[in-house]
Amino acid sequence: MELCVALDMPTFEANIDLAKKLRDKDIWLKVGLRSYIRDGEKIVKELKEINSGFKIFLDLKIYDIPNTMADAAESMSNLGVDMFNIHASSGKIAMQEVMSRVSKAKNPPLVLAVTALTSFDEENFRAIYNESLNKKALQFAKDAYESGLNGVVCSAHESSVIKSKTDENFITLTPGIRMEEANDDQKRVATVEFAKKEKSNIIVVGRPIYNSKNPLHVVGEILKRIEL
Secondary structure, three states, X not given: OEXXXXXXXXXXXXXXXXXXXXXXXXXXXXXXXXXXXXXXXXXXXXXXXXXXXXXXXXXXXXXXOHHHHHHHHHHHHOOOOXXXXXXXXXXXXXXXXXXXXXOOOOOOOEEEEEOOOOOOOHHHHHHHHOOOXXXXXXXXXXXXXXXXXXXXXXXXXXXXXXXXXXXXXXXXXXXXXXXXXXXXXXXXOEEHHHHHHOOOOEEEEOHHHHOOOOHHHHHHHHHHHHHO
């Protein structure tokens, strides 16, 4: 299991400062929607300059018509990021077109599909998709697997089931990871230990790190828990 640190700070400078504190760690860094809209390609280049070994996850959750998604995927592939994501609910045709376009890149990044956002609870998910969360998330994962994607973004609660119905090597990236149990806007959160038990490949941790007075210590603690 690997650690991905979410760079969701309110300024470019704060994100870069956090990355510099973590420059000696073998980790992923997540550049999300706010950071990329505000800072653009500059933040990707700056992070690679801090440590060329940083693996960059561009978390934009692309969702549009197939050709537009494929165009966006091609552009993202040329940014030098190591992974990006799209929405599985865009459908198989869109996902297949994305993978066809990405495969032509010199260094193709990993592509993951978002199944169900971890902010959803059962009631709110069903109101939109008219299906149970667990059943639909699994179907989205199967669609992504059959479309040739590398993995999915899902909650830790769905990780092991998805692997059992697709492939053990199908990547599961799980956001909403906390050091301890917590209640906030993320409904389906989990601890590091639970995510590991459920075979998550990459855990995304944000607030417990960047809200800490000593983020380097917190990252070290998470890495220790991963290695146990």
